[in-house]
Structures are given as C-alpha cells and as structure tokens.
Amino acid sequence: MNQEFTVTGAKVLFEIPILGGIAISETIVNTWIIMALIVGLCLFLTHGMQVRCRTRRQIVAEFIVQKVNAMVGENMGEHFLQVGYAPMIASVMALSALGSLSGMVGMYALTSDLNTLLGWALLVFVLITYNKFRSGGPLGYIKGYFQPIPVLLPFNIISEIATPMSMAFRHFGNIASGTVIMGLLRWALANLSFFIFSKLPGVLGQIFGPIPLLQVGIPAVFSIYFDVFSALLQAFIFCMLMMMNISSAAED
C-alpha cells in the first residue's frame, strides 16, 4: 500500500508501420472515440427534424445552435457568423468539454496531453494568419510586423507565436493540474485508509486494511471543481479566446 505517486503521459498503444512507425497513443484513440460520440450525438439530435418543432431533442438541437450563433455573432460580428465560424467554434468546444470530462470515467483525458492542445493552437495560428492576410493583404501582413517601429520586429514575431502557445498551455495546465491534484488526493486517501483500518484488531484489520474505504465519496466532492467546473470553464475560455483572437486579427 506504499506505492509511489507518479504521473505518466499517454501510453503508446500500438504503432502503424509506415513512415518509420507512427505511434498511436491513448490520446489519439480517445480523441476518435469522443469524435464518434459527438457525431453520434449530432445525428441523434437532428434525426427527424421538422419545420414545426415537435420533439424534445429538436428543441435541444435548436437551443444549442441558437446559443452558439448568438455567441459567435456577439463576439466576432455578423460577417464571421455568415462565413461559418459558428460550427467550428461549437465543435472545438464540444471536443474540449467532452474530452476533459472523459477523464472522469477513467479514460485518459485528451486535453491533459499537450499534443492535442498544440494541435488546436496550430489551428488558431493558421486562422489568425489567414484573417490577417485576408484583411490587409500580403503587404499589410508583413507591414504588421514592423508596427509601431521596425525595431520591434523580433518581439512581434514572438508575440505572434505566443498567442496560440499561451492558449494551449493555459488549457493544458488547468486540466493537467486537476488530474494531478485528483491523483494525489486518491493516493493520499488510499494510504490514509490503510493507515487507519490496518490498526483494527485481528482479522478485521487484515480484511479492511488493503481496501481504500476512504476513497468512497470524498474525491467526488473535489471532482466537482477540479474535473467538471474546470473542464467546462476551460472549454468556454478556449473558444472565447479563439473568437477574440481571430476577430481582432481581421480588424487590424
């Protein structure tokens, strides 16, 4: 009952033997499971839609779409809503929220792997660059690096990279810290219950000692904040920052 507490990354499950071996880790498998879940949920919610809303699931689907459209319209402006940014924002939010929450059912939460978040950061970087190109043209884009004075060129390049990187690290840090704290808590409770229950007299101590009885219930209370609240908040914040960064890139 005195195992050490360690934090491990995602395990590599198998390798695809092309291009020198592509490692398929738990994160990738879980991402595909969550993606399948989201697609299934979408198919379920939009099944048998009618003009006059009759079923409960159609109300839910319409509610989600209206909320996302309102959020994108409010934060990014009418133009981005018509171009079709709302579905992308909604899918990132759903993937992030469900991916973080999947840690609660024992899966490796895909957002506690930095690679996932760096991939999303790459998406944000591409969108920011595309929007800068679109609003100012190639010349305006290059000119943006020499604002307000040309000496600031290195700092502008750093800040260009730092924006998506800090988004990725923020999301990763929050989810990973929750995972570490919950792991520490479970470990401490297991050791504490061994310490207490192995002191019971006779056979009782031998039976109840190895069973981590204190792990029942107590982690659930902390899990409300560290898993549920933090996961949903980070999904919301990642999408908000994404919308703000993209729309502010289009403005200047």
Add this chain to the structure above:
Amino acid sequence: MNEQLWTKAIVMGSSAIGAGLAMIAGIGPGIGEGYAVGKACEAIGRQPECKGTVQSTMLLGCAVAETTGIYGFIVALLLMFANPFIGKL
C-alpha cells in the same frame, strides 16, 4: 557513497527545490484573481442587472490572469515528473 549516487541525489534535490520555487508563481494569479473577483462583486452589487456580463467577463479575465501561474505549474510538473536533468548525467 559513490560519486554517481551523490550527483543524482544533488540533481534530484535541486529539482525538488526548483519545483517548489516555481510554484511561488501561484502568488501572483491568486492576488490578481482575488482583486478581479472583488471588483466584480462590487460591480454586481452596484448593478445587479449586469450580473451575466460581469460574470463571464470576470471568468475570462481570471483565466487570462492565471496564465503566469500555469507556466510556473508546468515548470514544476516538468521538474517533478519529467526531469530533463537526470537524463543528462
């Protein structure tokens, strides 16, 4: 004790101290977020009808203010569980 073990002990001990020092970064976001939440409470008390907007803006601001603390945490996590210095011995 042989030299190899001594080196490892020193590196591991220094890493643990470094991880602890890195988490001092948690002070900044704590103070900043507390200040932001206090101001948000003031704003809600003054104008309760703005509660939704104030709340979502505050959460966003808190998340941005948290970044420096998160950087410190990532450094601590690296030093504790994925130490880059032990591999270099």
